[in-house]
Amino acid sequence: MELPETKYAKSGEINIAYQITGEGPFDLVYVPGYVTHLELQWSIPSYLPLLESLSSFCRLIRFDKRGTGMSDRVGGAPTLEARMDDVRAVMDAVGSRRAAFFGLSEGAAMSILFAATYPERTAALVVRSGFPRRMWATDYPWGRTEEEYAREVERELRVFGPREQAKESVRKLGRFSDEEVDAMLNMLRFGSSPGALEALHRMNKEIDIRHVLAAVRIPTLILHGIEDELVPVEVARYMASRIPTARLVEIPGVGHLAFGGEPADRIRVELEGFVKDVWEGGGWEEGEADRVLATVLFTDIVGSTAKAAELGDRAWRELLERHHALIRRQLVRFRGAELDIAGDGFFARFDGPARAVRCACAVSESVRELGLEIRAGLHTGECEVMDGKVGGIAVHIGARVAKEAEPGEVLVSSTVKDLVAGSGLRFRERGSAQLKGVPDEWRLYMVERGQ
Numbered sequence: 001m002e003l004p005e006t007k008y009a010k011s012g013e014i015n016i017a018y019q020i021t022g023e024g025p026f027d028l029v030y031v032p033g034y035v036t037h038l039e040l041q042w043s044i045p046s047y048l049p050l051l052e053s054l055s056s057f058c059r060l061i062r063f064d065k066r067g068t069g070m071s072d073r074v075g076g077a078p079t080l081e082a083r084m085d086d087v088r089a090v091m092d093a094v095g096s097r098r099a100a101f102f103g104l105s106e107g108a109a110m111s112i113l114f115a116a117t118y119p120e121r122t123a124a125l126v127v128r129s130g131f132p133r134r135m136w137a138t139d140y141p142w143g144r145t146e147e148e149y150a151r152e153v154e155r156e157l158r159v160f161g162p163r164e165q166a167k168e169s170v171r172k173l174g175r176f177s178d179e180e181v182d183a184m185l186n187m188l189r190f191g192s193s194p195g196a197l198e199a200l201h202r203m204n205k206e207i208d209i210r211h212v213l214a215a216v217r218i219p220t221l222i223l224h225g226i227e228d229e230l231v232p233v234e235v236a237r238y239m240a241s242r243i244p245t246a247r248l249v250e251i252p253g254v255g256h257l258a259f260g261g262e263p264a265d266r267i268r269v270e271l272e273g274f275v276k277d278v279w280e281g282g283g284w285e286e287g288e289a290d291r292v293l294a295t296v297l298f299t300d301i302v303g304s305t306a307k308a309a310e311l312g313d314r315a316w317r318e319l320l321e322r323h324h325a326l327i328r329r330q331l332v333r334f335r336g337a338e339l340d341i342a343g344d345g346f347f348a349r350f351d352g353p354a355r356a357v358r359c360a361c362a363v364s365e366s367v368r369e370l371g372l373e374i375r376a377g378l379h380t381g382e383c384e385v386m387d388g389k390v391g392g393i394a395v396h397i398g399a400r401v402a403k404e405a406e407p408g409e410v411l412v413s414s415t416v417k418d419l420v421a422g423s424g425l426r427f428r429e430r431g432s433a434q435l436k437g438v439p440d441e442w443r444l445y446m447v448e449r450g451q
Helices: 047-057 080-093 107-117 146-160 163-171 178-191 194-206 210-215 233-242 261-280 304-311 313-333 353-370 393-404 414-419
Strands: 007-011 014-021 027-031 059-063 099-104 122-128 220-225 246-251 291-301 337-342 345-350 374-386 389-391 410-413 426-434 441-448
Touching: 007 080, 014 047, 014 080, 027 080, 027 107, 047 059, 047 261, 059 080, 080 107, 080 353, 099 107, 099 261, 107 122, 107 210, 107 291, 122 261, 146 163, 146 178, 146 194, 163 178, 210 233, 210 291, 210 374, 210 414, 220 233, 220 261, 233 246, 246 261, 291 304, 291 353, 291 389, 291 393, 304 313, 313 337, 313 345, 313 353, 337 389, 345 353, 353 374, 353 410, 353 414, 353 441, 374 393, 374 414, 389 393, 393 410, 393 441, 410 414, 414 441
Parallel strands: 027 059, 027 099, 099 122, 122 220, 220 246, 374 410
Antiparallel strands: 007 014, 014 059, 291 345, 291 374, 337 345, 374 389, 410 441, 426 441
16 A cells, blocks of 8 residues: 655644545544554554555544654654644644544544634534543542552553553553554554654653643544453543533543544544534634633732832833843743733733743742842633633633732742643642632742743
């Protein structure tokens, strides 16, 4: 069989490999899990029916995540935010304004985050074998303990060891024939390296997108194999109960990644039927999103009243103008959008939490050149969109987080911290706080500098 041509999209300085198959009336973006290699995927027998089936009713867009497969290698593991940038770069390169997303396993978290952040580019969402969090918590009993996760990583790194031993790690992923085990093993070995795979596991360990689930407002289908040994079906039920638009289909006789046989045929039928229904129902019609997931940043100058009295009105206005200009330069640098100014305070939004945190730190450092000190607070949540601006409870939380910050401090909510896994940002826990006018207690974290 002749392989489709592999092309490259530029995401910043990184080349992202992608392939397109099929000529259907709408686009489906396939967000892979774990490690892939665009060309070696075609050598896995049970993958062929899936790829051919998906390509029969849509334009299928597949890509290798940065650091894996045929895409550029990178140091460490990329953040979910960087991966979203890569998907948008591929969509732009192929002229896809809006698409359905199919997120598999590890790719589910990014797909969910993308759907909540960019609803204007996401028509429908299908998640298979997905998980919103990897590690155990008192309110998430299906995750791994530290010891279990360490053993799992050690086992999966064996794919780079002696070949017979490596095959046992592959068999844990699903029901594969001997021929498929060999092909899967080759894809994993050519698609990654021991260091890259270990970094990927470190990032996955930190991910927690549970707070994002309720912000997904587009049609969503969750598919999960009842015999999945890596992610229990209870995780799929958990996600389905928290995504307002979700429908769950549990498939008997299916493990985590197996694609062949009659049960896998049902997965393809469910997926095709779902996205076709969305298409026929007008789901690809472009509309203005009224709710999006965003990171909000609030800053204000410490001791501004005293400073204004010391300088006098004219000098204070000039200093404020310099302060505003400096913040605006950083907003451009980190792709933030200015939303409002209240006296000496700034209110901005970002489509990525790591960029927002780095912007806040850059602003905090640079205003010191003006003899000023600020406090900054950030929160990520679902925001109401009104005339290009955002509002709602998430904005109130961001403002209240800023009020809790000490002079010179950048303070974030736990939601921000959970979404920047792999960014290299470091945090110090500040404990829980009751934010004025906001229900429940919130765990807050101070950003550690020198990063």
